[in-house]
Amino acid sequence: MNPILMSLIFAVTLGTFAVVAKKRFALLATGRAVDRFDRIPDRIKSVITYAFYQKKMGYYEPVGTAHKFIFIGFVVLLLRSIILWGRAFSPTFNAFIFGPDTLLGQGYELIKDVVATLVVLGVSVFVYYRTVKPQKRMTLSTEGLVILGIIATMMLSDMLYDGAGMELSWRFRSAGPEGIIGKLIAPFGTAHEGFTFGAPAGSLFRMLVRGTTDDTLACLAQAGFWTHATLVLVFLNILPFSKHFHILTAVPNVFFRDLEPMGRLRPLAENAEKLMELVGAVSELEDPTKAPVGVARIEHFSWKSILDFYTCTECGRCSDNCPAHTTGKVLSPKHLMLALRDHLYTRQDDLIGAPTAVPAEGIPADANPIAVGLGSILIAPDMLHPDVLWGCTTCRACEEQCPVMISYVDKIVDLRRNLVMVRGEFPHTLAKPFEAMEVNGNPWNLSRSDRGAWSDGLNIKMMAENPKAEVLFWVGCAASYDDRAKKIARSTAKLLQTAGIDFAILGQEESCTGDPARRAGNEFLFATLAESNAATLNGYKEQGGIRTIITACPHCFNTLKNEYPDFGAKFEVVHHADYLLGLVAQKKLTPVNAVKGKVAYHDSCYLGRYNDIYESPRKILGAIPGLELVEAEASKNKGLCCGAGGGQMWMEEQNTNRVNVKRTLQLLNTGATTIATACPFCMTMLTDGLKSQDKQDEIKQLDIAELLDQSCAVSLPAKAAE
Ligand code: SF4
Ligand code: SF4
CATH class of the missing domain: 3.40.50 (Rossmann fold)
Structure with a gap:
């Protein structure tokens, strides 16, 4: 091919990428320190489950499957790109072991063609859901379509290169020509007359171009080659400026995720006395060299939070499942994440260049030297309304759905901590x-x-x-x-x-x-x-x-x-x-009395999503004779919050579209005559929900212990749940 041209392309594209990547790293390094290098085997397992297997993407949704195709495509086609780059320097380069006459080479050719075809299919699905049947939750920008176009072009150009190369190789099978065609056909090995199952996509393209002249074929092969070889490098440079940055950051983001129990918030200090010292008489708002309490400004977030900001794919699954957002509150987790990310980018030059000060005594062990001289831009209220933070029920529905394991509750609580303890600003209720x-x-x-x-x-x-x-x-x-x-x-x-x-x-x-x-x-x-x-x-x-x-x-x-x-x-x-x-399992309790009726069980967020207890309440209900268990439209890890968590029980709801009413309606839609709970707060919220629908006399609301008690009580006749 042309080693000088390829070298120039490498120098420009990789040089530009190195400059941008260095800046992104420098920005990441301004974040507060947190230790995420422990429990390496668990972290690797996490990467396999959530990054490679993409457990959260869902196998039955077309978008989830399409995303998996594209992801596999990137992994498999990376080798192909390396091979093509090598061929610019040596026409027969096949990464040493992937030559056309080796079993590995033939196997890879087949897999590569199948995967590239699946990528094109995956891209088509995404284009469909962006243009024909747009999904509200996604960010439907032109940028997304351009990126999809680039991905498809990378695949198709590779197929074109293969197709034109195969046909040329066939035409010149006996007389090895010199010059440009000779170099072009060198990698294709043994020539075949027609369609080859070992290279299905390339063969199909060959059928398309076989009626053209030798010169046209040579041009097409060159065009395919250079388009693929260059576009991959151009694509790499677009990533840091788009939501597709997650292609590079998702694996590390999953690897460095918090492996502590989901329900554990990190203490700010080892005890209340130390915390008092940390809060102190002078806040970091007045003295920027003082360690922050929670998070007030963007520079107070940890490097892992910054990695979260980089990694958001803007898919909107979080907001789609957020009880606050879906009932019209100002909080949308996706937009919160994007607002924090955009604010971080607008401040990156200040942050990277800022001098640092070692904070005063009493700081948490994971605090970094604090950047000073930045001026005080508060996240709330300077860049977002505090209501955004106060709308959260800490239900974790967002985190459960996020395919790249971004966390929200820790960030929102850290922002609340600063509002409450440093500034004394919180809902009056x-x-x-x-x-x-x-x-x-x-x-x-x-x-x-x-x-x-x-x-x-x-x-x-x-x-x-x-x-x-x-x-x-x-x-x-x-x-x-x-x-x-x-x-x-x-x-x-x-x-x-x-x-x-x-x-x-x-x-x-x-x-x-x-x-x-x-x-x-x-x-x-x-x-x-x-x-x-x-x-x-x-x-x-x-x-x-x-x-x-x-x-x-x-x-x-x-x-x-x-x-x-x-x-x-x-x-x-x-x-x-x-x-x-x-x-019950030990037969120390024996449910004997029938409790007749349809019962819909409502999952408490702090039992289910936080502690993975979904089955025990259902098994208790299942052990009660006469009881028919029915499931609500959203249940288990997708269950809708009752609206009480995160202190909401004592706050006024921000609008009249109430979370507890929405959840009650979902439960009523099952046709249940009893709503079962395993949390006294859920019970209060759902009882209020029933009252709002004037159903409190018609539909019972019982804890699983009350239902079991009815069934285990001695000498009770069969009765409806009451
Ligand atoms: S924790 Fe629940 S309420 Fe808070 S942002 Fe996430 S989904 Fe919304
Ligand atoms: S935070 Fe996660 S779920 Fe929400 S938009 Fe970003 S990637 Fe999607």
């Missing part, structure tokens, strides 16, 4: 629950001394009376104080008694776990509550009690299980769905 949790240990501000009143008449011992009790029933605020939720606590306790479990409760020694405070950004309040509860729990552990904690609240469950270990409380924590199912 949160003020009372914050104060109530601090003073009375529950967000309803009810008396601490009434915390155990729900158990009156059940003969349940307090831990103070039975300090060696190995099983603690952690009741939580909702089931302790809310009249409806108290019945869940009573049913759970009765079932434990029926099964002969020696358990106790903490009564007024129990305080809110702090989950609503933490998710609403009040990390200091959370840390204070966590330390106090951890001291109580560890006190009994030292006396030989508490080995297992059971709770009927998924929020308490998640916090005790995944977050309290950071505060020194390490226990076996079990949600009542798992525990009760275990008792």
